[in-house]
Amino acid sequence: MAAVVDNSGEAVDAVKNNDLVVETAKSESKEFNVQNLVDMFTKLNPLAKEFFPSSYYHDQTQKTDDLDQIPVNNQSAGDENFSNKRGKSNFNQGRRRLNGRAFQAQRDDGIRRTVYVSDIDLTITEEQLAGLFSNCGQVVDCRVCGDPHSVLRFAFVEFANEDGARAALNIDGTMLGFYPIRVLPSKTAILPVNPTFLPRSEDEREMCTRTVYCTNIDKKVSQAEVKNFFESTCGEVTRLRLLGDQVHSTRIAFVEFAMAESAILALNCSGMVLGTQPIRVSPSKTPVRPQVMCPTLH
Missing domain, CATH: 3.30.70.330 (RRM (RNA recognition motif) domain)
Known part of the structure; x- marks a missing residue:
């Protein structure tokens, strides 16, 4: 077989020539692939966050010096400020929701401890009404109101606990003055007085x-x-x-x-x-x- 002379002038036999051609093709392919990678990497930003290891951000021993070496992105800083504001806003909203739930829970507790009393004789005072219900439990508050739909009046009686309110339901129909009173669970709580x-x-x-x-x-x-x-x-x-x-x-x-x-x-x-x-x-x-x-x- 005829020998092939490469660029350096050295001759090789046909078998070696074939191997050389194959190896040369592989080398050119490798060089081509590496060149593509180089071109790709040159387009990346070496200062991007992904080029820093995750341990970098969690290492508490490198706070000031290392942070000074990181270029500050104004847009990122703005986003961080926005996130802080949004986080603070979410915290305030969460606190308002918590306060609202606490208020609602307190209101519901007051309702469960309160009974609604109707058909109260005009001659009956709040002290007399509270005295009647004191046999059921400790009375916290008693409010008698005029009823625009009746010649009689109605009232709300609040107890210290739910047991008193449940016991008060048992005196429904008791004569107080000239009329039997009606006692029902209340749907509203008594507004506290300053x-x-x-x-x-x-x-x-x-x-x-x-x-x-x-x-x-x-x-x-x-x-x-x-x-x-x-x-x-x-x-x-x-x-x-x-x-x-x-x-x-x-x-x-x-x-x-x-x-x-x-x-x-x-x-x-x-x-x-x-x-x-x-x-x-x-x-x-x-x-x-x-x-x-x-x-x-x-």
């Missing part, structure tokens, strides 16, 4: 027996009109406090009468229209304290 507004002395407790709490008052109704309304129906009004704000569409009032009998009569005014709204009247838990006037400077 303790700073509660009576502080025996005189203030006596004032509460002469005071009613009136709600759903038309905003266009003046204080003088509220006073005239109750005096024409119930008796002399000695003190009146009309309150309202920009949030609520109606106003409230505390009306103190000269006689406790007038306050009892005022409970029958629930459902009567004052202005354009039917008012709701219930016994007041707080006295109408005289407003303290600031002394003038001379």
Whole structure:
């Protein structure tokens, strides 16, 4: 066979020549593949995150010096700030949801400890009603309200625990005054009263027996009109406090009468229209304290 001379001038036999050709083809193929890889790698960013080992970010011993060597990407920093803000926002939302759930749980607990009492004789006071239910358990609060749909009244009685509320259901039909009362599980809880507004002395407790709490008052109704309304129906009004704000569409009032009998009569005014709204009247838990006037400077 004829010999083949390569570029260096060295001759090889046909078999070796064939092997050389094969080996040369393989070498060229390897060089070609390596060149492709080189071209690919040159297009990559050697400062990208994936070029740093994962242990780099978890090594707590390399905080300052190593971080100074990493180029800061403004967009990444912005994304991180956005993530921090979003995380803080999610935390606040989670805390609000937690507070909401806690409030709902507290409200549900109050409902389970409360009973609804209807068909209450007009002559029965809150103290008498609370005294009747105290045989079932410790009474935390008792609210008697005027019923616009009946000549009788209704009330909410809250106990210290659920056992008291369950026991109270057993006295349904008990005669109290001239009528048998009805006792049912309550669907609402009693709104707590600010303790700073509660009576502080025996005189203030006596004032509460002469005071009613009136709600759903038309905003266009003046204080003088509220006073005239109750005096024409119930008796002399000695003190009146009309309150309202920009949030609520109606106003409230505390009306103190000269006689406790007038306050009892005022409970029958629930459902009567004052202005354009039917008012709701219930016994007041707080006295109408005289407003303290600031002394003038001379």
